[in-house]
Amino acid sequence: MSSAHDDRAAAAPSLLSVRSLGVGLGEVELVRGVSFEMAKGERIGLIGESGSGKSVTSLALMGLLPDGLRASGEVRLNGFGHNIVDAPDRAVRGLRGDRVSMVFQEPLTALNPLMRVGAQVAEVIRIHGKAAGRAQAAQKAVQMLDAVKLPDPAEAAKAYPHQLSGGQRQRVMLAMALANNPELLICDEPTTALDVTVQRQVLDLVGESVKERGTGLLFITHDLAVVANTCERVMVMHQGLVVESGTTEEVFTRPTHAYTRALLAASDLEATDENGRLFTVVSARDYTPPASDEEHAKAQMVRLAERSADRLALEETESLAAAHEEQVIEVKELRRTYTRGRTSLFSLPGTVDALKGISFSVAPGERLGIVGESGSGKTTLLRILAGLDRPSSGSVTVAGNQVAGARESELRELRQQLQIVFQDPMGSLDPRMRVLDIITEPLLVPGQALNAAQRRGLAEKMVEAVGLPVSALERFPHQFSGGQRQRISIARALICRPQVLVADEPVSALDVSVRAQVLNLLADLVDDYALTLVFVSHDLAVVRHLCDRVIVMHAGSIVEEGPTEQIYTAPQHPYTQQLVASSMNLREEILARHA
Incomplete structure (x- = not known):
């Protein structure tokens, strides 16, 4: 596969040439000696953790480095007569949005909140002279919104950014980036904040769009599975250096650098060490990457199936045992309805059914996963469990404490548990x-008779327990x-020895190696602590690795629940x-590439 890719890359004309690119801040070198070639239509993934230099590199390629940062080296775009690193700003401005475009991680901060989204797409078209006038630019903007599969593009064009969902805003950003058929598209973590189904849709859309237009793609992310799905070639950055590069299959199945192996090990949540723990940077030397050899790959899949069957049998046994225990959480016919404000002077207030009569229970010591996308009701449920919100109807009991109808003073015990x-x-x-x-703040509630020395002693034990x-x-x-x-948040949560720990997306903002450590x-x-x-x-x-049982929520209802392996x-x-x-x-994406 790698030789075929090399032949295609050699045959395709060069689009982008980067030689010894460096970025510094004063005496500190943030990026050093980055060199690579991109062919027209090629898709390259740039991976690494926070602080590795990925985003700074992308900004340097666009000539968008903030004041105070200096670039050196050479960045050449085919047909552009200047080195982008030291080219006049006026010349580089003509490239941006025309021949080179960028999609950022958070579209809400990248879009103008005071302009309708259609007008923002049209502005990009007009600035680069790709429309005869405002009317034609507006028409092309609607066509672009349709091309990125926004429902009812003509109406969507009239919306302001805050009126769209996260996935819809990212589609608007993609429409702006592709409006003038750029030769190079840079995507900087464009799907990190999106739900899984929306992420898949956006990635499919990016892949289809660049393929149709023959656009080169530089995809920057810390998610190795996304790169395995999207990119032909990959570069691994660590502390400002590209430590490894090659075809996606080569790098992900036969890594040569220790940091690449560590990233793969921490990203592969189906791989565990001999103690059943996720691999970390420290233990990564014992990790075996997914095999590219077909027979080895089949053997791995058989082992995974056997492990799943064993876990499913164990979970079913534990579930039967839990049914005979007193439940630590009991939720019955829980409903929560919110009242919306009036949309006009004469309209009636609307209502939103955040929870629609859900029921479930959790046994002592159980690990329950709750999954669902934005708007499914997960956060409302957590707020009610913690006594931070009140149900409209139904009953909730947590560690023997009734939540519905309880006074604030009666919720004090709940918040200890x-x-x-x-x-x-x-x-x-x-x-x-x-x-x-x-960490000691939870110990200051009335009823805790501990002096300062005792509180400090407990705090010292807790920080050591969480590895600090x-x-x-x-x-x-x-x-x-x-x-x-x-880790500090976890220590604070556990210092009063609660019965129940609720973790609300606790690792979604962390790098993959840190994620493995926290999990x-x-x-x-x-x-x-029993x-x-x-979760x-x-x-x-993450839920599959950590939890025994899973509840799937959608639009305020539980649509499915059961043992983890059965659900998955x-x-x-x-x-x-x-x-x-x-x-x-990650493992399935790599094996799918080989197949």
Whole structure:
């Protein structure tokens, strides 16, 4: 396969040539010696973790580096008479949006909130002289919105960005990027914040669009499964250097650099070490990448099937045992209806049914996964379980505490028994408090008769339990990495020894190597502290690794529930089937490329 790709690359004319590209900030080199060639129509993935230099490299290719950063080296686009690194800004401005376009990670910050989306697409067309006038530009804008498969494009053109969903906004960004048929499209983490089905749709759309137009694609991401699905060639960045490059199959099945192997190991949630733990950067040397050899690949698939069968049998046994235990969470006919504001002076207030009579129970020590996309009702359910919202009807009991109708004073015990770890630790940690005060804050509620020395002793035990040094207690949240801040959040949640730990997308914002570490930590703590875990995520692979049982939510209802392997290997409901089919699995994507 690699030789065939090399032959095609050699035959295709060069589109982009990068030689010894460097980016610095003062004396600090952020990117060093990046060199590569891209053929016309070629799709290249640029992967690496936060701080590796991926986004800075892409901005340098576009001539968009912010003030204070300096670029060196050579970036040549076929037919452009200047080196983009030191070309006059006026000349490079003519390239952007015309011959070279970019799709950013967060479309809501990239789109003008005061302009209708159709007008924004039309503006790109008009600026580069691709329409005779405003009317023609507006007409072409609607055509582009139709090309990226926005429903009712003429009406969508009249909407403002905040009136569209995340996936629809990303389609608008793609329409803007492709409006003038660019020769090079740079996508910087364009699907990171999207639900799995929307991610799959956007990736399919990007692939179809660049193929139809013969556009070169540089796809920047930390998600290796996305690269395996989308790109022919891959470059791996680490600390500002490209440490490995080659065809996707070569790099992902026969990595030569230790960092590439570590990324693969941490991304492959179907691979575990001899102790059943996910591989991390430290343990990656023992990881065996997915095989490209057909017989070896078949053997791997057989082993995976056997492991799934064993786990399914174990889960069914545990489920039967749990049925005879007292349930730590009981939810019966839970409904939550919100009232919308009036849309006009004479209209009646509308209502939204966030939860539509759901019922389920969780046994002590169980690991329950709740999956579903944006708007499914997951967050509303969590808020009610934690006593942060009240149900419209139905009953909720958590660790013996009735939530519905309880007074604030009666919810104090509930909040001692149930703690939450949130998605964004920086947003849930007070930046003005030291870690010691953050972790011990739950111990200050009335009824906790502990003095300062006792609280500090408990805090020291907790930071050590989550893998941080005792010295961390004297520091502030901004002095830690994202993964370390999430460990602080977990320590705070567990210091009062709750029965139930609710984790709300706790690893979605983390790099893959840090994700593996935090997931291992959660699994260990759940076992060590005999916790009941409710794990909420849109990442089906993470839930499959961590949870015994899964609830699938859609539009405020539970559409399917059961043992994890049963849900994943034999989903019954059409929505569950769509979720499973849309989720990307690194191992399966690599084996599919070889097939």
